[in-house]
Amino acid sequence: MGQAREGPLNGGEERLKLIIGRQKAQTRGNMDIAGKRRAAIVTDVQGCFATWKHGSLAVPGSDELYVRSVEAATRLLRSEGFFVLATQDWHPPDHISFAKNHPGKEPFDTIEINGRTQVLWPSHCVQGTDDARLLVDESLFAAVIRKAQNPLFDSYSAVQDDSGEKTGLEATLREKGIVSVVIYGIALDYCVRATAIDLVHAGFKTAVVESLCRGVSPETSVQAITQMREEGVNVVQDLHEALADSLSQGG
Ligand code: VGL
Ligand code: ZN
Numbered sequence: 001m002g003q004a005r006e007g008p009l010n011g012g013e014e015r016l017k018l019i020i021g022r023q024k025a026q027t028r029g030n031m032d033i034a035g036k037r038r039a040a041i042v043t044d045v046q047g048c049f050a051t052w053k054h055g056s057l058a059v060p061g062s063d064e065l066y067v068r069s070v071e072a073a074t075r076l077l078r079s080e081g082f083f084v085l086a087t088q089d090w091h092p093p094d095h096i097s098f099a100k101n102h103p104g105k106e107p108f109d110t111i112e113i114n115g116r117t118q119v120l121w122p123s124h125c126v127q128g129t130d131d132a133r134l135l136v137d138e139s140l141f142a143a144v145i146r147k148a149q150n151p152l153f154d155s156y157s158a159v160q161d162d163s164g165e166k167t168g169l170e171a172t173l174r175e176k177g178i179v180s181v182v183i184y185g186i187a188l189d190y191c192v193r194a195t196a197i198d199l200v201h202a203g204f205k206t207a208v209v210e211s212l213c214r215g216v217s218p219e220t221s222v223q224a225i226t227q228m229r230e231e232g233v234n235v236v237q238d239l240h241e242a243l244a245d246s247l248s249q250g251g
Pocket of ligand 1: 186187190192
């Protein structure tokens with residue numbers, strides 16, 4: 001090591017390289033300290049759903065502080081070796097869930113389509129618009145799963161749409177050997193609920209972090225929590241509990 005390399009920064013630099021090297025190794029394997037492979041799924045944290053961005057379908061409590069807390073939690077999980085994914089509601093302008101595509105209907109009306117109840121929403125998360133952008137630092141995500149792109153079917157679940165067509169989320173998790181998932185985001189009573197229930201049915205150990213979620217309404221959020229628990233989802237209050245749970249036996 002020559003004269004020019006000596007100096008106050010050098011030792012620190014070497015140590016930093018070591019830390020980065022270790023983080024890379026950990027992230028590459030997506031392996032946590034218990035040897036289990038875990039994923040975090042950041043659900044639809046997008047401008048359209050955020051009061052912070054005056055979104056087209058802004059969900060109460062989704063202010064800047066909320067989004068920053070989601071981002072901080074996501075950074076932590078990634079540094080813990082989680083395989084981190086985002087989902088993104090990504091509709092064409094003629095999507096079946098938009099009230100404006102059903103003459104005489106208003107947002108939040110419900111209609112029956114082929115035996116399914118469809119809530120009609122304000123137009124939201126239209127592909128390629130600012131409104132549809134993810135609000136969390138995208139460099140944290142190994143992949144972004146886009147959903148509800150078919151104009152004829154809605155898809156609260158990030159696993160499959162209402163016709164049963166798969167998004168690729170489940171295949172991606174299996175390919176990575178994931179056994180347990182931690183889910184949070186928007187909306188607790190729609191996308192988070194549907195995604196968590198599909199993943200627990202698919203055999204993943206599934207936790208939802210309530211404090212990192214926001215719901216469209218208090219009533220449907222309470223129902224969603226009850227339903228998720230009945231289906232075997234572990235709904236926890238905060239990230240601490242989710243981490244403890246994902247390290248426990250059986251995961
Ligand atoms: C969602 C309402 C409409 C969601 C998507 O992702 O929770 N909610 N579209
Ligand atoms: Zn939608």
